[in-house]
Amino acid sequence: MANQHKHQENITYDSLLEGNKAWVEETLKLDKGYFDKLAAGQNPPVLWIGCSDSRVPANQITNTLPGDIFVHRNIANVVTHSDMSLLSVLDYSVNVLKVKHIIVCGHYGCGGVAAALSNKEFGLIDNWLRHIKDIYRIHEREMSTIKDPQRRADRMVELNAIEGAANVMSTSIVQNAWATGQSLSVHAWAYSLKTGLITDLKVSASSADDVSPVFKLKFD
Template sequence: MLDHLKTNNRVWARRKVSDDPDFFRRLMRQQAPEYLWIGCSDSRVPANEIVDLDPGELFVHRNVANLAPPQDANYLSVLQFAVDVLKVKHVMVVGHYGCGGVAAAVDGKRRGLIDHWLHPIRETFDKHRHELDQIADE
């Protein structure tokens, strides 16, 4: 069922070693990324690829709709680890157009558990709906 992913991984690994024989040896050491990327889980936004960084160069935290809630232990743990342990120099909060999570938060439909996660977006949308309605679509 997942054979194509295994094959893709082997091809990718061979290509990496062919391009740089020490690539995996360097990755075995402690990572030392300069950047923490806080972004959306959207499969169309592959963090490393769109900024052209190799594994080990970008520490990544992703979730639906790119939220950074102050009560989320996962997000806070990633942030603390990145800053205190990895000593990243830059924290990037990266959004994108056409976010399905944001669309789901504001379309008025109820979906279950995800509604709890998206509540801060819905609440902000409701509070500022008049101003948002004044913005012309691009």
Template sequence: MSNSINLLKQGNIKWVESVKEKDPTFFDELAKGQSPEFLWIGCSDSRVPATQITDTMPGSIFVQRNIANMVVHTDSNLLSVVYYAVKVLKVKHIVVCGHYGCGGVKAAMSNQKFGFLDNWLLHIKDAYRANAKELDAIENEDDRFNRFVELNVKEQVQNLAKVSFLQEEWDQGEFPYIHGWVYSLKDGLIKDLGYTINSNQGLQEVYKYSGE
């Protein structure tokens, strides 16, 4: 067995000792159950760990991650996570967080083949198509890439708002709020895109479900 895998286990021990030093009862309380206020839908990129970049402890954020933080309506894994978060855990906020420099977004902007991944990248390409007029007008490739990361997040926020059981929650009150954020690998800061939804009012009529 390689030494690198052992580093993970050693790191776990150090982390447990550090947590217990600060709060001896932390794990006893954690084992009793979870009541996170947030659901995080992020990219699988190893450089964007939700709890670390927000300086929160285990139990604070329920997490779903995939390549390029996509909300795909045929993804039963994601929908199951969202359903559990909303219906059982009663999270108040859902954050869709992309990141600048996202490899999945970059790949989807190209015409290169990536084998099996092309099936997933089609969903990201659809987001490009929906925003092609704005993106194609941006001459600088890096600027276009960064803007597409932002627009892709907004598309996924909208996709989430189209989910029927989320709209059921809005029929009962204001929560959950869905927020669009982008994380920068260069400085570690989160950019709030100022794009937040907590109703189906901004959706096209065909995507709205009746409360009846």
């Protein structure tokens, strides 16, 4: 941990630019046509909706390359039906990129989830965290049975990802794709900072049959 802090202390504006040059040089040594191929276009099969936490980079933890995953990140990987930024990313991913999988990935130890579980006032972000508090309210009976604070936070991370995936499934964007026969699946995951491993929360859908009846849309 001390080495990590030392490394971060050495990061400056100029070091970032120098790091970019070094990365380009090393990459071209391995593959001279790497950037030509990247510049030709993208065809990622996956949309990743994750937390903005700097410790949860989608490509690294899934051992994939640039061009493999289209990414949207926000505080605590919240998915709401009124977030135009997320909906724009979702629409582009589904209707233009034709991704095959949409993954909502939370992570244990999420500061946003921990803040939502507290009664502290943080400022502007309280309005964003309210979405997580609403999820707590929906699952309050289950949450009230969990006495251990760490386990409560971990379970809230899971429920937040599960509800996020459900909200993705409920969008007209995804339901329209399913109605037209597009191959598309939605999943909920949770990542552990302590182990580096991803837990599949076993919440997946590949058709409107998995959507709650009240959210199902009819397409003529």
